[in-house]
Amino acid sequence: MTTRALLACLVLATVASLFLWQTVWLYPFRLLVTLMHESGHAFTAWALGAQVGSVTISPATGGLTYHSGTGSLWKELLISSGGYVGSSVAGALLLVAAGRMRSGRALLWGLVAWMVAVAVLWVPLLPPDPGSAHALATGSSRSDGLFTLGFIAGMGALLGLVAWKGPVWLRRGLVVWIAALSCLMALQDIKGLLGFGLEVGVSDAHTMARLTYLPAPLWAAVWMAVSLGAMWLGLRSILRRRRLMASRGPMAGLSFR
Numbered sequence: 001m002t003t004r005a006l007l008a009c010l011v012l013a014t015v016a017s018l019f020l021w022q023t024v025w026l027y028p029f030r031l032l033v034t035l036m037h038e039s040g041h042a043f044t045a046w047a048l049g050a051q052v053g054s055v056t057i058s059p060a061t062g063g064l065t066y067h068s069g070t071g072s073l074w075k076e077l078l079i080s081s082g083g084y085v086g087s088s089v090a091g092a093l094l095l096v097a098a099g100r101m102r103s104g105r106a107l108l109w110g111l112v113a114w115m116v117a118v119a120v121l122w123v124p125l126l127p128p129d130p131g132s133a134h135a136l137a138t139g140s141s142r143s144d145g146l147f148t149l150g151f152i153a154g155m156g157a158l159l160g161l162v163a164w165k166g167p168v169w170l171r172r173g174l175v176v177w178i179a180a181l182s183c184l185m186a187l188q189d190i191k192g193l194l195g196f197g198l199e200v201g202v203s204d205a206h207t208m209a210r211l212t213y214l215p216a217p218l219w220a221a222v223w224m225a226v227s228l229g230a231m232w233l234g235l236r237s238i239l240r241r242r243r244l245m246a247s248r249g250p251m252a253g254l255s256f257r
Contacts, residue, residue, distance in 0.1 A: 003239065005172075013177055013181050013184065017181060021187075028155060029177075031155070032155055032178065033087065033182050033185050034057045034061055035055075035115065036086070037063060037087045038064070040085065040086020042118075044082030045067035045082070049070070050067040050070050051067060052065065052067050052121075052122050054128060054145070056123060056127045056144035056148045057148050058144045064127070080207045084185065087183070088182070088230040090179075091183035091227075094234070095176070095183075095234025095235060096237045098176050098179060099237055105171055108162060108174065108175065109163050112156045115155065116152070125149070129142055179231075183230050183231035185227065204219075205219040205220045
């Protein structure tokens with residue numbers, strides 16, 4: 001993938017996240033990025049010793065992750081930040097891997113494996129009742145377990161089909177597209193908090209505000225900075241590697257298939 005094509009894909013993802021996020025064309029990717037976000041919460045909770053009860057996404061593109069109480073303020077802060085930070089780190093790692101990929105096939109199969117693992121470990125058929133506040137804010141309900149499993153099956157099959165039969169340009173572009181959208185997800189929260197686009201009712205930023213007494217827009221801005229920083233580090237890694245390979249000659253380096 002040429003540097004020009006890579007940058008074009010990143011710019012397109014940024015424009016889409018700013019102006020086209022609520023359109024039907026991006027709906028499957030909104031759900032995928034939400035699943036990444038909730039997986040970040042779940043993995044952080046599990047890493048800190050909490051038990052993860054369920055991970056679900058809703059048709060309204062909201063998401064909920066239930067975990068056992070930690071009894072620690074700093075752990076709750078880390079878990080609440082784990083969604084945006086986790087999706088940003090995942091996006092940055094995808095970008096770093098994209099700099100080494102030859103066709104993108106292995107990375108797409110890796111995404112399929114991740115979704116299957118989330119389904120097996122954390123997605124129940126009937127998750128806990130989200131309660132009226134969370135149901136209103138995220139559109140969640142007890143049927144979200146079945147919806148999440150159905151989405152994972154459908155998106156997993158689509159990504160697997162592209163990995164198996166798709167042309168190389170499509171596989172490469174899809175990896176970079178998903179990575180960029182994952183890094184830029186915090187844009188949606190800060191847009192909602194500032195009154196643009198989707199209205200945010202109960203969000204991670206509001207949870208952090210309740211725990212720290214600092215305003216929710218501040219936390220959304222912090223996560224936005226983390227997301228952009230992660231994407232920049234991933235992109236810089238790609239460009240540095242290409243300069244290094246160019247200086248060593250055409251036979252240098254290894255590539256993922």
